[in-house]
Structures are given as C-alpha cells and as structure tokens.
Amino acid sequence: NQLNGTFPLCFGQLESLETLDFGYNLLEGVVLETHFSHLTRLTTLKASHNRLKFEPNSSWIPPFQCRIIELGHWNLGPKFPHWLKFQKNLSSLDISHVGISDVMPTWFLNLPTLFEYLNLSSNQLTGEISYLNVGDIVDLSSNSFTGPLPRVLSSLRFLFLSNNSFSGSLHQLICNPSLTGMITLYIDTNLLNGEIPDCWNHWDVLAYLNLGNNNLTGKIPLTLGQTNPSTLNLRNNRMFGELPSTMQNSTNLIMLDLSENHFNGSVPAWIGDKLSNLVVLSLRSNNFDGHIPHKICDLQFLQNLDLAHNNISGVIPKCFNNLSAMATTNKTNNELSTLYFINYPFYLSALLVLKGREDEYGHTLGLVTNLDLSVNSLTGEIPKEIGSLVGLLSLNFSGNHLTGNIPDNIGNMKFLESLDLAMNRLNGEIPPSFSKLNFLNHFNVSYNNLTGQIPTSTQLQSFENLSYVGNHLCGPPLTKNCTTTGIPTDIANNGSSSEGSKVNWLYVSIVLGFVMGFWSVVAPLFFIRSWRHAYYRKLDHVGRQLYVFWSIMG
Template sequence: MAASFATLHHVLFLVWFLPIAFSLSFFFFKAESISNVSCNEKDKQALLTLKRGLTDQEHVLSSWSDHKDCCIWDRVICDNKIGRVSELHLNNSMLGGEISGSLLQLEHLNYLDLSGNDFNCTPIPTFLGSMFSLTHLDLYGANFCGLIPHQLGNLSSLRYLSLRYNSNLYVDNLRWMSGLSAVQHLNLGYADLHREVDWLQIMSKFPSLSELYLYNCQLDSLNPSLGFVNFTSLRVLSLFGNHFNHEIPNWFSNLSTSLLELYLFNNSLKGNIPPSIFNLEKLEHLDLGINSLNGHIPSSIGNLSRIKTLFLDQNQLNGTIPKSLGLLSKLETLYVGENYLTGTVDEGHFRKLSKLKDLYMSEAPLFFNVKSNWVPPFQLYYAYMSSIKIGPTFPSWLQSQRSLSILEMSMSGISSKAPGWFWNWTSNITYINLSNNHIECDVSDIFLSSTVKVLNIANNSFYGPISTFLCQKKTRKNKLEVLDASNNLLSGELSHCWKYWQSLIHLNLGSNNLVSRIPYSMGALLNLQSLGLQNNSIYGDIPSSLKKCSNLRLIDMGDNHLSIIPLWIGELTNLLVLRLRSSEFKGNIPQQICQISSLIVIDLANNNLSGSIPNCLKNISAMALHDSNVISLYLDGHASYVESVQLVPKGREMEYKENLLLVRLIDLSSNNLSGSIPTEISDLSELRFLNLSRNHLMGKIPEKIGSMKELESVDLSRNHLSGEIPPSMSNLTFLSVLDLSYNNLSGRIPSSTQLQSFDALRYIGNPQLCGDPLPKSCTIEEQSLNKSPIGSVEDDFENSSFYIGMGVGFATGFWAICGALFFNRTWRHAYFRFADEIKDWIYVTTMIKMNLLEKLRVCLSK
C-alpha cells in the first residue's frame, strides 16, 4: 500500500494539468474559426481524400464537406495570408483506417497531430518523411507498429517528434536520425531501441535538443566510460524504465549549466550516488527512485538550491539523512522512504522547507524525533510516514497541518490516546491510516468530515459500542469508501444505520467483540466489494438482503456462530473469495455455489456441513482456466486499500494481501461430508491448494488428479478413501505438501521423486499401503497390482529396453546430482520446500509489486 502511495502525486498532477490543457485546446480551436481566409481547392480535395480512407466512429470529421470552406472545418487551421492548410489537429478522435498519401499535397502543412487514435498496429507511413514543411509531428499512442521508418530522418525542419506509447515500434539503428538537425523535443518512449548501442552519442549531436524522452526503450547502457557527453541545450532527460544495471556515470556533471529535469527511476542502477549529481545547480526535478543505489546520501544534496521534487525512495541507501537537506528552500516533494536509512530526523532537517507539500518517509528505520511544541514551517498535503518510529506520544505537530489530505502513519509506535482535536482538525483530509499502533480511543469520539474516504484504524485499542459510531447524526453525510476497524475492542450490535453509509466499498469489522445478528439493512450497501465480519460473535442467518450487494468480491464471516449457507449465494456472481470457516454452519454445501465462476477461494473448513461435495465444481472457471480477468476484477476496488484474508493453504495460517490474487484454494476440511470425491474436481487445473481432510469421504482418489498440474498442497487425510494411489499423482511436480494418512488406501505408492520426498507420516494409517517411504515393502503381488506406465520410474526402467540401453555417462551424471535427493528423505523434503518458497516469492514479487508501482510512477515525467 505504501509503495502505491509513493507515486500517487503523479496522478494528481495529471488531474490538475489536463483540464487546463483541454481548456487551452478548446480556446485554440474556437479562435481558428474566425479566420476570413478561403481554402485552397487543392488542399480541400487532399483532405477529402484523407477522410475517405479513415474510419470516423465519433464523426469528428462531419464538418469536412465539399460544400464548405476547408479553413472553417473542425480541426483544420489555415495560414491567414495564403489560405493554405498549415495545421491538422486530429488527436483523440477515435480515428482508424488508412492514412492517405494525399497528405503530401498539403505543401504548407507544418503541424500534424494524429495522437490518441487507433491505426490497428499498421506501420508508420513512410511518405511522412517527404512532408518537408513539418515542424511538429505527434503520433503518440496511435497504435502504430513495426520499424520506425528511416525516411523520418529527412524532416530537417522538424522541431517536435513524439512516437511514445506505440508499444510495438522498434528501430534497427538510429543513424538515420542525424538528419533531424532542428529537433528540440524528441520522445520515443516505449519504442524498442536496444539494437542501437551508440544511441547516446547519436542523441548528443543534436545541437538544439532541449527535451529527450527515451523511457522504457530497453536500453542497457549509459556508457559509464564516457568522460563527456555534449548535451549543451538539454533541459529534460527522461530515461526511466530501462535496464542499465550499472553505476550512474560521471558525465552527468557536464549538464550542470542546462539540465532542469532528470528521471532515472526503475533502471536497476547500482553503486553510490555520485556527488556530482548534486552539482546540477539548475536541477528542479530529480528522480532516482526504484533502483539498487546504496551508500550514504551525500551532504552535497544541499547544493540543489532550485530543486522542487526529489525522489530517492525504494533503493538501498543507508546512513543518516544529512542536515543539508533542510537548506532546500524550494523543495515541494521529498521521497526517501523504503531505504535502509537510520538515525534521527529532527527539526533541523526541515529548517527551510517552507514549500514542502508531499513527504514520503515510509518503511525506513528512522526515528522522527521533534519537540512536542514544534510547529513545522510547511503545510503538507500528503504525509506518508508508516513504519518509522514516531511514538509513543501522538504527534502534536499534526495539529498545525491544516491542508493535509492523506495521512499514512501506520506501524509508527504510537501508544497514547488520540487527542480530541484529531477528529476535527482539518476539513481537507481524505485518507487516514493509523493502523497497527496502540492508539486508545472511544469510537463515539470519532467525527468524520464529509471529505474522508478512507479510515483505517485496524489493530489498535479503539473501544465502545459500534452502533454509537455508525448512528451518530454528525457522520450521516459521510462519503466513506473504506472502513477498517478490525482487531480492536469494539462491542455491541451491528446497527440498522447502514443507509447512511452507502458509499462503502470495503468494510472490515473483524476480530472485535461484536455480538449481533447481521441486520437486514446491510443490503443497502450496494457498492460494497468486501465484507469482513470474521472472529466475532455474529449469529443467526445470513440475511437475503445481502444478495443486493451484487458487487461483493470478498466475504469473510469465519469464526462466528452462523446457521446455513444460503441458496442465494450463487447470485453473487462477482465473488472471488468466500471464507466461512469455523462458523458452525450446518446442512449441505449448496450446488448454487458452482454458479460463481469467478471464485478463487472457497474456505468452508471446520464447520458441521454434511452431504456430498458438489459435483459441479468444474463450472468455477477461475479455478479451471487461466483467467487474467481475475486480477483486474480484484484491483477494481479502492486503489489505496488492500483487503487482507487469513487462509490455511499448507497446514499453517497465513495472511494474504496483494498475493491473494495468486491463490486458488478449496478447503472443506473438518466437516461431516460423505460420499466420494467428485471426479470432476480434476478439471480444476488451476487449483493450487486442496484440503478435504477430516471428513467421511469414501471411494477412490480421482484417477486424473495428476492433470491438476498447479497443485502445491493436497490433504485427503482422515477419511475412508480406498483403492490405490493414482499413478498420475506422480505428475504433480509442484507438490510440496501431501497428506494421505489414515484412510484405507492399498497397493504400492507410485514411484517418483516427488511422492517419495514426503515423510512416512504422510502415508501412515493405511495398513494395505506399501513402498517407499513407508517401512513396509511391497510383495510381488502388490507390485503387480500397481504397475502403470504413468509416473512409475522403476517399472518403466524394468520394462523398457530403451532405458536399459542408456549410456553409463548419463547415469553417472544423473545420480551424481540427484542421488542425494533420492536416497536422503530429509534433503528431498527440504529441497522441494525451498523450491516451493522461491517459486512463491518470485511469482508474487515480480507479478504484483513492480507491476503496480511503475504504472502510476510514469505520469509526471511524460
């Protein structure tokens, strides 16, 4: 959560900037309509030919008619003196189709903007390189693909060229660009430039180049060996999202007389920050975040006298923050969080920071130690200060911050009472996160202004009846979207005041002392996406009114005293997570649960459920198919809050947050279920965790269980299962937890490195079962009963002349590597457990965290 906040200001920048841009655009196009110049007939016919080749879904070219003067057509500007078309503003028009070569007849066209359209991954027209009058060419985000044509290098008058966000563009070299002698603004963002190793030398030869944007271009070197790079006019350099993987070169110090903005974040840069970077005396924006930079922050940071935004977050920087930071009197945004910085931060670090608005210090072992009567020189909008030491007393300096919009102060060691002024001290606050402290507060004292959208007070010592908070008149105009008061000391009944809380998206009141039925009025929460009432004393039926909450994606009512799983549960077709464990449910598992095709977690463990397992589980496509839509569905909630769920995937309870997206789990353990395991369960090829233990299941383990290739944990213990272990189980190569103990299984355990890696306790209690790792050897009769060509290494070896003929060299090499694992059970088990944990870590870290961080971060530097 803190990492996603670290880039929120970029989005806010766009929110501020775009309305101004559109207003100027509107004024511009209105102004052109007052021209009295008549259109040149040749230009008119060229434009009509262009229109015929384009698809115009939004009819933005409806004014382009042969019966009207083309100089008054929408998005067309003519030269007032000669009546020739000089500019075409066709941006963001939903245009597609073919760009006609008739554009070449517009001999005086100097401005062409086709950005924000969709040309269906067609190549950039090569004839654009023959439009020699062009000074401005913008193809941003127009879905062009393929090789960037060398002919564009003929545009010697071009001052502005933007090809950014056409994600399938590439170059074979950049030497053709030498003809762009007048270029001032060059943006090739997201084009693949990795084939050109001399990109830096080529770019540095443009005498007038002022702004260079080569972000996410698959570049791999900044040429650290170069002593000098001749960027004499460069004001903006944006190179984020590449793969440099080396130290920051010293040639950056050559740019001290011109550079205003430098963006190098997310580039795998390493080593120390060279002090020369802080000698760029005119620098206003510097972003070195999301790299692997280490060492101390140089004290020369105080030389950046004009700096406005400074990002050093998400690196490996250590040592203390230098006091010279407090000299940066123009600093507005400071991000130093998610590093290994230590020591004290005090008043001296902020001495002259009167313009500071955005402060991110989260997740660093810092101690924010200021006097109780300190009044900061700044007025913050955003304060991200989670996981740094602020307490034990509640920070009184916050009372002076009248402009604060976001306060992130979780895990900050605050163990005092929340002061009375806190709940009514600013009318601008939208987000409050005080979770994971030891703050005491009576919930009846909480007053929420109408601006608050997120209130997270989880894991504290808030107390009092929940109804006094929910029903007080002073909060009835609230716009709260997230309320997390879990793991506190709240008591009493859930009120009937939910009609005042209809903006709620996430509600978590779990792990309190609530004693209540679920009121029918909760059905008024039509926007609700997650509902957590776990670990209370909630009793009775789940009211049918909750089926009106059709946006629900997560329900956690575990550890309560409820009755039956309602049949209408199948109407919640967007549900992803259903956790009802340990809540005294009785009756059958309704077949209607199979109607929820989006489910990734079904946790009904430790109840009194009876009857059979539904044989329609294969209809839950999120567990049967690789469905990427699940992630987008889950992230469709509130960007600043991630729900957490306690699950037991491998025999131990774990907390899942962002990584919940990766889980595919069915846990029906510790119930009174009977009948057989449905063979259809084998169709759930994406399932990772299956627990059916401690029931009364009979019959055989499904023969095709081996087709569930993603299974990591299978627990079928303490049932009445019979027959042989299916040979296909040998195909479960990701399996790290297996328990088949205390059944009536018989025959030989199939031979495979995987199945033999588990301890004999995982098979114990099956008297007729034999073979490694059990001490009981199989008789000839028992061996013959279990012969199968699938997954049986030893049988295949005995019956295949192909294997007998294998070379001695291969056998020696194979057993040298694998013999220790095969014969040493402890080593085998440790190996597979290690591999399993590494797999989880790589999958979660790569797929979620970095993906979420970069998308928001790019906005400011576009």
C-alpha cells in the same frame, strides 16, 4: 530508479529548489540538518523508500514550509519528529515505517493545518486520538493506539485503523449521517465490542469494509446487506444468526469472509445466484448445516471456496467442475481488481488456510485457488468431476465420511501444492497418476482404508510416515515392504499364518478323530465283561481258522 550511495550535501545549496523527489531508490547513510540549510523555497519533499537516517537536534527549525512531506521507511525514531511542529502548510504527510516508538504528541493533533493525506502506519505510536483533522485518507494501522474510535471529518473517504487496540462501540462512527462518502473502512484487529449498529443506510459508496478480528457480537444488520461493497470481512468475531436475505443486494461483492464466528442455518443458495462476482468465499469455522447448494457451482469467478469446520452434510456436488476459475491454469492478474483507483499503496488481501496453516495473501491473491470442505459430515464418493479443476493449488476434503476410491484423474491436477484426504473412509489404492503431482509440498491420506503400494515419484516419497499412517499401504517412504503383487508383507505373512493355522487344525482333527474312534471301540471292551469275552472268543476263532489255512497251504 536504482540510485545508491549517500544523499549529496550539495542539495542543501539549491536555494531556489521547490520540489525534491528521490523516492524509491537505494540511498543510504545519515542525512544532516545542513542538507536542508538553504532550501527555503522547498514545498514538496518526496523521499520515501530509501535507507536514510535523520535525527536533527530537538531544537531544529526547518528553513522551509512544505505542503508535502513523504519520508516513509526512513529512520526518524524513536521520538516523534518535533520539527514537524513548525510546518504550518502541511496537507500530505507520510512518516510510515520510520521506527517511531512514542506517545502521539498533543501538539500534532492540534496542528492548524488540514491534512488531506496522513500516513503514520507501522510504527509503535501509543495514546488516544479523539479527533482526526484529515479530509481524505488516514492510515494509522499497525500501531498501539488505544481508547474509543476517533471522530473524523465528513469528507473522509479512506480510514485505515487496523492492528491497534481501539476499543468500544462502532455506533458513533457508523451512525454519523454526515459520513456519506466513505469508500474504505478498515478497523480489523482491534478490541471493538458490542453489536454492529443497523444504520448503514447512508453508506452508499462503501466499497471495502473490514471489521474482522474484534469482539463484535450479534447478527449481521439488515442495512449492512444493502451497502453493496466489493469486500466484506467480519471474520473472527462472536457474531451469530443466519445470513440476512438483504445481502443478496451486495452484487458487487468479490470477497466475502465470515469465517470463525457462530453463524448458523444452511448455506444460502442465493450466494451462487446473486453474488456472481465472488472470487473469495470463506464461511469457515461456523455452525452452518444442510447441504452445499448446487447454485454455488454458478460462481464463474470463484477461486477460493472455504466451507471447512461446519456441520455440512450430503454429497460433494458433481457440478463443481463448472467452477471455471478453478478449472483454468491461465491466471493473468496477481492482484484482485478493485473498483476504485487511489494514489495509495492499497491492495486487497485475504487470510487463507492452505497447506495446514493460515497465511495472508495480498499481492498474489489473484493467483491462489483453493477448495476446502474439510471437517464436515460429507458422505458419498469423491466425484470424478473434481479432477477437472486443474487450476487448483490446494484441495482439502479431510475429516469427512467420504467412501469409495480416490478418483484417478486427480492426478491430472498438476499444479496442486496441497492435497489432504485424511480421516475419511476411502478405500482402494492411491492412484498411480499421483506420481505426476510434481509440485506437492503438503500431502495427507492418513486414517483411511487404503491398500497397496505407494506410487513411486519424487514428491510422494518425500513425505513423512504420518502422511500415510492408519492404512494398509506399503513401499517407500514406509518401512513396510510390498510383495510382488503389491500387498504389504505383514498382510501376506498374516495370510500365510492363517493358512498354517488351518493345516494345524487339520492335524488336530485327525488326532481327535482317531482318539474318539479308538475309545469308542476300546472303552466298551474295557468296561463291559460280556463284550470283552465275546471279543476274545472271536479273536480265538479267527486265529484258529488262519492256522488251518496256513497249514493246508503249507
């Protein structure tokens, strides 16, 4: 609902009230102990996502024994709520985002109650946790917990420990044979080290695994490839080796992120042949080589393909126009679909590099389409078939050895927000059709061999000169003007100067010819006496004949 105002004091007089649920409203102000003074029968308190503050006296003992308490996004800090110590029947507790900045109290970890659901996420809790007495869902993410990973109950299905400082090995957790029902394991962004243990045989129902942003080393274990999760994230570790062939069995994968490691070998063709449900594939920043396998073109649901910063060579496959999820503009789902429904605000997210920066996409991940092949050793021309991917939001081919003209039909990709073709060997003009790319907010064609006038549009003139530097372009936004034929004035002037130079050299050659001819006649007369006497006698003879001729005529 959209209830606002303060929390009424009269609620504290409802002695028979068992369930109080006013979550997801706009209530604000301070909640007092008197608000609960007569709620002796209260068993369910659901009030998350309001703007309320509750700081009871440290000696306050609640009059109720609740089974469910949800106060997420209240202001309960900075101390851990001591009054929870007296709740003996708790099975579900949510005090996430409540401003607690404290050491996890020992008494809380030793409560006799068996939690089914525990959410302490997004606080500033510290300390070590040796054991979690929770049967179904635990979320301790985004705190400052340290020490080894806690031991957990065999019935646990969802474990979120992301964004903490847990350290040590994965072995005790992963190799626990009683953990047969784990569906979600998120331990990304911690300080875990060592190799991923090869004992995943009993993780039959694992659907979501995120071990990214740790210090894990070694190869991907063979048994991990047999778990068949929907998402697998190992990004930003120190892992190496080729991708194991057992990963062909992970046919449920919709998201595979192995970026920022040291994996090598060629990109396996079986990715396109076997992992047919992939929506996100990121192998960015590894040591993959060889050519892009044409089987990748068979991934009908692929919306995000990132092979950037590898050693991949060869040409860009023309069959990319078969990537139908990138070729459609009809995207109906904001979020990626998941196999399991749980009563928990859990959604798939991915770190994607778009527009030159890395961002996390969660609720809108299903709307994002991206093709990034930048910083490899790709050669040949940009295939015109790329222009068929009209649903792309981001296209990056920069930092390769691509040649030829930019395909004109890229201008038909009207939803493009980011286009980067910089640092290649492209020539010709920027296609006039680029003037139709009205949603561009990141554009770079610098350091190519492009010539001519920059097409006129609202977007192309809004970028800085750095987007065009290292070419022979002219027109706004550059200060370099164009001639009427679309040639930069400095090139035209250089041409005129060249022609002027040719005229000057003509004059020089005439003068040199005259000098050489003059001295070829005069020099012998000057230095050879017999030639000089004969020359003057000849002149005297000619002079006499002319004199006689003019005398007769006169």
